[in-house]
Each structure stands twice: as C-alpha cells, then as structure tokens.
Amino acid sequence: MVIPPADSLQHRRVLICRPRPEAERLADAFRSAGAKVRVLPMLQREAITNDPSIRTRILEIDQFNHVIAVSPYAAGLLIDWLDTWWPQTPSGILWYGVGAGTAAVLAGYGLDARQPTAGHNSEALLDLPELAQLEHQKVLIARGEQGRDLLPEMLKARGAGVTLLPLYRRFAPEHDGATLQHSLTAFDPEVVVTLSGETLNNLICLSNNTDHNLGNSLIVVPVERIADQAHKAGLQQTCVPESLADHDIVAAVAHRLASADASPEIPSKDARD
Known part of the structure; x- marks a missing residue:
C-alpha cells in the first residue's frame, strides 16, 4: 500500500491505544498525514x-x-x-x-x-x-x-x-474519569487503533465508564482474529492493515475513510488494495 498524501487525513480524529513509546511514533505518522491525534494507552508493560x-x-x-x-x-x-x-x-x-x-x-x-x-x-x-x-x-x-x-x-x-x-x-493502565472523558467522549475519535486483543478488551472495559459509543469508530486491529473479537463485542467497523509498520497503518486508515466518504456505509470487513 502506498504512503498516503500529507493531507489525506486532514482534520480526522485518531485515538491511539497502543503502549508508549510506540504510540508516540505512530501518532507522529498520523499527524504527518494531517490527523488530529490523541494517545491513550490501554496496555502497559x-x-x-x-x-x-x-x-x-x-x-x-x-x-x-x-x-x-x-x-x-x-x-x-x-x-x-x-x-x-x-x-x-x-x-x-x-x-x-x-x-x-x-x-x-x-x-x-x-x-x-x-x-x-x-x-x-x-x-x-x-x-x-x-x-x-x-x-x-x-x-x-x-x-x-x-x-x-x-x-x-x-x-x-x-x-x-x-x-x-x-x-x-x-497490565491494564488506570485512567481516571477526566482522562477518559477528554480522550473518548470529548474528542469523539473517528478511528481507534488497538493492536492487540488485550488492548481491545481493556478499551472496551474502560469505555463503558464513558458516554462514547465505540461502535461509531473505525477500530484498527492487527489481524482478522482480533477483528472477529471486535465484531463479537458489537464493533462492526474494523480495519486490518497490510502490516503493522506505521506507514501501512496510516495508509490503511486513509484508504478506509476515503472509501467511507464515497459510500454511505463503512463495510465491516477490511478493504485492502
């Protein structure tokens, strides 16, 4: 998948839930494509x-x-x-x-x-x-x-x-209510990056303490097995990048959102080039 143009994600809201420091590096890649990004780790090591x-x-x-x-x-x-x-x-x-x-x-x-x-x-x-x-x-x-x-x-x-x-x-991090409110409810991410099953589970658990509906977000997952896990939890909008390299994750998101803009409904399965 080609690297997306610098403005391909202009003003899109992306929440990254992977651990630091990988989250910060991926955040920079999304910002380079024009996205608004927040980092909320859902897994600590x-x-x-x-x-x-x-x-x-x-x-x-x-x-x-x-x-x-x-x-x-x-x-x-x-x-x-x-x-x-x-x-x-x-x-x-x-x-x-x-x-x-x-x-x-x-x-x-x-x-x-x-x-x-x-x-x-x-x-x-x-x-x-x-x-x-x-x-x-x-x-x-x-x-x-x-x-x-x-x-x-x-x-x-x-x-x-x-x-x-x-x-x-x-282990799952402890985020207080104000932090969750800031990153989920107020920010209202269009895209949430969760690159492990454990990360996804922790996100679902903590999001239950907010008014944000994860079902409205595109959930980026590493493999189809985790996509199936998301679907069973009621999250139907999933995306599986071709690889977990930062540029491939950004490219997959840009491609899916562009497809969604051209279509009235985001398909529930990964749309790959």
Whole structure:
C-alpha cells in the first residue's frame, strides 16, 4: 500500500491505544498525514528484572537451535540481556521475529533474523520452512508472562523441545474519569487503533465508564482474529492493515475513510488494495 498524501487525513480524529513509546511514533505518522491525534494507552508493560531464571536461560541460550521473539518489545529486552551476559553472540542459532518490526529490532543488533514472508503473526511464522521439521530441536520463545499458546503448542507438535522465556508482564493502565472523558467522549475519535486483543478488551472495559459509543469508530486491529473479537463485542467497523509498520497503518486508515466518504456505509470487513 502506498504512503498516503500529507493531507489525506486532514482534520480526522485518531485515538491511539497502543503502549508508549510506540504510540508516540505512530501518532507522529498520523499527524504527518494531517490527523488530529490523541494517545491513550490501554496496555502497559513492565520488564521482569528480578527473576534469576531469566539469567539462567540467557546463559544457556547457546544450547538452543532456534530463538523466537514475539514482539519488538520482547526483542529489545532479549537484546539487553544478551548484551549483558554474552560479549559475543553465540553462533549456530536461528533467530526469528514474529513480524517485520520484531525482526528489525533483532537485525539492529546484528542478528540475521528470519520473519514471515507474509503476515505478522504466529500463524505466518509457522509457515517458515525452517520451522517445519523440529525433531530433536530446541526452541526458546521470548515473550511476556502471558501469551497465546498456539506457537509453543504447534512447535511441540512438530517435535521441538520448547522453553518459554517471559521477559515482561502486561497490565491494564488506570485512567481516571477526566482522562477518559477528554480522550473518548470529548474528542469523539473517528478511528481507534488497538493492536492487540488485550488492548481491545481493556478499551472496551474502560469505555463503558464513558458516554462514547465505540461502535461509531473505525477500530484498527492487527489481524482478522482480533477483528472477529471486535465484531463479537458489537464493533462492526474494523480495519486490518497490510502490516503493522506505521506507514501501512496510516495508509490503511486513509484508504478506509476515503472509501467511507464515497459510500454511505463503512463495510465491516477490511478493504485492502
């Protein structure tokens, strides 16, 4: 999808609910397209620093054949641990990022990171040929304390010995009534960006304390699975970008809103180029 013109979202109201600092970077991209933007994180993250098992896993990382980071945040924390305990990164490991952004973080540290050829989720990663046959292979997955079971379960089914490496915990932020009023009811966003199922759930929960009707907003979600989750919650206007790169998110929103302006009704499914 092409990058939209600088004025393609002129005066459109966009609320970004992803965690900082990613939210601020995406906000700048929307502002560059002319949008009015507010940031209201619906997910906070905290690195785990006091668990001695993390250091043990990091010191044993050379025993793994494959190391997977599930998000840019997980990849960044993994690199911090590697930088502390491995003066030289061990060889013989295949590194993976679930999505281009995660792979880019690993690549920035000098790691030859593999990523899905299409898509940016666990299902797409599992299509890589390197992960097809894993008998007698050991896989380490860097992620948060809680996460989807699909990736570890599928890798185990393919014969791998899988070890989870929780590097951070996620929790819902506490926003007072005035903050919610300012960002939801008063701002009345036309577009709300929620790039995880947990973020979407937290938004729905907190929005119940306001007069804002989320059903009137276009909800940007990362994959069709989360779009289905939104639909079940009564939010029918959803958009799934081609990728989670900032310019692709902005382009997808610009395309959908332009389509809506030309049509009396926004379709409930993603309209892709």
